[in-house]
Amino acid sequence: MPLTKIRRQAASLRQQVLESLREAIITGKLEPKKRLTERELTQMMSVSRTVVREALRQLEAEGLVDVIPHKGPVVRELRQDEAKDLYRIRAVLEGLAARIFVEQASRETVNRLQKAVQSVVVSYEKGDTSQVLSAKTRFYDELYNGAESETLSSMLSTLHARIWQWRSLGLTHPQRSGARSHESIKNLKLIMNAIEKGDADTAEKVVREEANQAAAEVMRLLAYNSVDEPVDIALS
Numbered sequence: 001m002p003l004t005k006i007r008r009q010a011a012s013l014r015q016q017v018l019e020s021l022r023e024a025i026i027t028g029k030l031e032p033k034k035r036l037t038e039r040e041l042t043q044m045m046s047v048s049r050t051v052v053r054e055a056l057r058q059l060e061a062e063g064l065v066d067v068i069p070h071k072g073p074v075v076r077e078l079r080q081d082e083a084k085d086l087y088r089i090r091a092v093l094e095g096l097a098a099r100i101f102v103e104q105a106s107r108e109t110v111n112r113l114q115k116a117v118q119s120v121v122v123s124y125e126k127g128d129t130s131q132v133l134s135a136k137t138r139f140y141d142e143l144y145n146g147a148e149s150e151t152l153s154s155m156l157s158t159l160h161a162r163i164w165q166w167r168s169l170g171l172t173h174p175q176r177s178g179a180r181s182h183e184s185i186k187n188l189k190l191i192m193n194a195i196e197k198g199d200a201d202t203a204e205k206v207v208r209e210e211a212n213q214a215a216a217e218v219m220r221l222l223a224y225n226s227v228d229e230p231v232d233i234a235l236s
Contacts, residue, residue: 017051028169035072101147109146120136144156
């Protein structure tokens with residue numbers, strides 16, 4: 001299992017273990033259905049069982065880990081029906097965030113969002129998957145923060161914890177569409193243009209379209225892992 005020992009630094013030990021396990025799951029280093037035994041994890045990461053147990057509980061709450069009776073924690077399997085459901089919800093909530101952002105964002109928050117878009121473009125050009133994930137996370141964080149809705153931000157944070165695996169799949173799968181990166185960059189630029197013009201309707205519309213297009217790509221890629229099940233990638 002490709003996990004490293006945890007260094008005792010300023011951040012809490014539990015947080016370090018949590019972030020390490022989360023990253024391993026998201027990037028596929030820990031594959032779906034992989035059993036996560038406390039003893040093995042504690043030995044590999046050089047931490048106590050209590051710390052590992054707490055991290056696994058948090059990952060279960062985030063939807064990245066399932067606890068199977070008589071088996072224990074396992075990496076949650078990516079399911080088409082769940083992906084489709086979560087992306088539909090994401091489209092609605094992110095569209096609302098974009099609308100609220102336009103209605104009340106300051107010049108400073110707009111500038112920060114613009115810089116976040118530029119970072120996404122640069123990361124795509126470099127072809128670095130980890131940078132793309134980080135840059136897109138920053139973009140959406142700036143979007144949510146600019147909306148200044150604690151309730152909406154909390155809901156989206158929970159949602160994205162469940163979606164991380166699919167975002168990684170969409171960027172790293174060998175069958176990924178070559179046009180998807182260009183499509184995403186184009187959408188982010190259109191969103192930014194609408195925000196700068198104060199066009200809430202267009203901003204919300206394009207954000208929803210980006211989420212739906214991301215969902216269609218993920219559903220298509222998941223089909224390669226589930227060839228016996230027909231896949232409906234049409235999302236409204």
